[in-house]
Amino acid sequence: MSKSKKRKLSKEEPVRFPGEVDEVHPLPFITMPPQPNEKKLGQLSRKQLKQFFDEGYTVVEDFFTPEELQPCRDSISEMVDNLADKLYQAGKITEKFTEYDLFQRLTKLEEAYPGSNILLFKSQKMPKSFQNLWCNERLLNIMEQIIGPEVAGHPVWNLRTKTPNSLAVDIPWHQDSAYFSNESYDHMIATAWIPFLDATKENGCMQVAKNGHRKGKVATHQCCAGPTWYVMLEEEEMAKTLGIKVSHVDTDTDIMTLPITYGGFLLFNNLTPHRSLMNYSNEIRWSVDLRWQSPKHHWGFYDIGEGVLFRSAEKEFKDPDWDKFFSVDRKEIWQKKYFKQKDDLDPFDTTITGPWIGRWEIVNHNKHTDAFKPG
Numbered sequence: 497m498s499k500s501k502k503r504k505l506s507k508e509e510p511v512r513f514p515g516e517v518d519e520v521h522p523l524p525f526i527t528m529p530p531q532p533n534e535k536k537l538g539q540l541s542r543k544q545l546k547q548f549f550d551e552g553y554t555v556v557e558d559f560f561t562p563e564e565l566q567p568c569r570d571s572i573s574e575m576v577d578n579l580a581d582k583l584y585q586a587g588k589i590t591e592k593f594t595e596y597d598l599f600q601r602l603t604k605l606e607e608a609y610p611g612s613n614i615l616l617f618k619s620q621k622m623p624k625s626f627q628n629l630w631c632n633e634r635l636l637n638i639m640e641q642i643i644g645p646e647v648a649g650h651p652v653w654n655l656r657t658k659t660p661n662s663l664a665v666d667i668p669w670h671q672d673s674a675y676f677s678n679e680s681y682d683h684m685i686a687t688a689w690i691p692f693l694d695a696t697k698e699n700g701c702m703q704v705a706k707n708g709h710r711k712g713k714v715a716t717h718q719c720c721a722g723p724t725w726y727v728m729l730e731e732e733e734m735a736k737t738l739g740i741k742v743s744h745v746d747t748d749t750d751i752m753t754l755p756i757t758y759g760g761f762l763l764f765n766n767l768t769p770h771r772s773l774m775n776y777s778n779e780i781r782w783s784v785d786l787r788w789q790s791p792k793h794h795w796g797f798y799d800i801g802e803g804v805l806f807r808s809a810e811k812e813f814k815d816p817d818w819d820k821f822f823s824v825d826r827k828e829i830w831q832k833k834y835f836k837q838k839d840d841l842d843p844f845d846t847t848i849t850g851p852w853i854g855r856w857e858i859v860n861h862n863k864h865t866d867a868f869k870p871g
């Protein structure tokens with residue numbers, strides 16, 4: 497990968513990409529807000545909270561019951577079923593693989609029609625079950641501990657369609673703010689990464705680089721990894737700019753591999769470097785990532801949609817305004833606003849572009865970077 501990250505225009509002026517800034521904002525990421533004496537249901541222990549602010553992550557175990565997560569599993573099955581129908585009706589596949597379960601069926605579709613995992617990633621609309629998970633009372637109690645009494649859902653969420661051995665869903669090191677706009681750099685956006693099965697080293701669990709948030713800085717990312725639309729952060733750059741120890745062999749390292757048992761989840765923030773391991777198993781590692789922040793801050797996601805208020809300090813809170821939130825489909829907007837192609841896209845097109853591609857140096861060109869048009 498490119499060593500000459502900053503091609504010089506002249507001796508004094510290195511080329512800067514829009515994502516690169518000098519200022520740092522460590523305090524919002526390492527300072528625990530004042531905590532009331534009384535704990536609410538589901539809230540983190542003092543030790544977990546301290547780890548979240550000190551190290552940039554914590555794993556919460558045994559949080560959801562299988563009954564709470566089953567509706568999400570059912571929704572995913574339905575999404576896969578719909579995709580199979582669409583592919584079948586368009587003549588892209590000759591069988592629908594209905595006999596395969598949630599952890600196998602998309603793999604079969606992927607074999608029959610490569611890119612199926614991307615199509616499902618690209619087309620997702622949030623089902624009711626995920627809405628309920630997003631504003632689960634115990635989860636929001638945790639968000640109050642992290643963000644304060646005003647809690648809103650952040651517009652960026654993803655269902656990960658991590659089929660075995662697929663480069664398209666192999667997500668390299670990054671800080672989430674590298675995908676967001678620069679307005680996200682100065683405040684906490686908390687992510688819960690929730691797997692729908694035991695996430696293991698074999699099936700592609702997450703790794704975080706602990707302490708990587710402490711400098712309050714977004715390191716220099718590059719675009720795009722292999723055949724994908726993902727930004728990437730080199731380990732050398734993580735070590736240099738974020739000051740973290742990146743050894744994969746020493747025990748004295750900041751790289752943490754985090755298997756998570758079904759019912760648990762991982763919490764991290766928009767400056768925590770993280771990636772997922774390759775899925776070498778024979779099952780699909782489904783997960784969802786959901787985000788929250790204070791509604792007082794900019795959404796940090798360009799001008800593509802706003803978040804949705806879940807808790808308010810001033811007034812008794814009723815229901816989230818889902819209609820308003822869903823009136824904007826952020827993935828559809830990316831595809832239109834940042835895509836060179838003008839006419840309607842083929843519904844089976846697997847190109848993904850978005851505003852993040854314009855934020856970093858493109859060191860690896862592919863169909864996604866080629867399709868990108870600055871908004």
Ligand SMILES: O=C(O)CCC(=O)C(=O)O
Nearest residue numbers: 656667672689772783785
């Ligand atoms: O699920 C993955 O593989 C990556 C998740 C991720 O990058 C995120 O949740 O921000």
Ligand SMILES: [Fe+2]
Nearest residue numbers: 670671672770
């Ligand atoms: Fe991420």
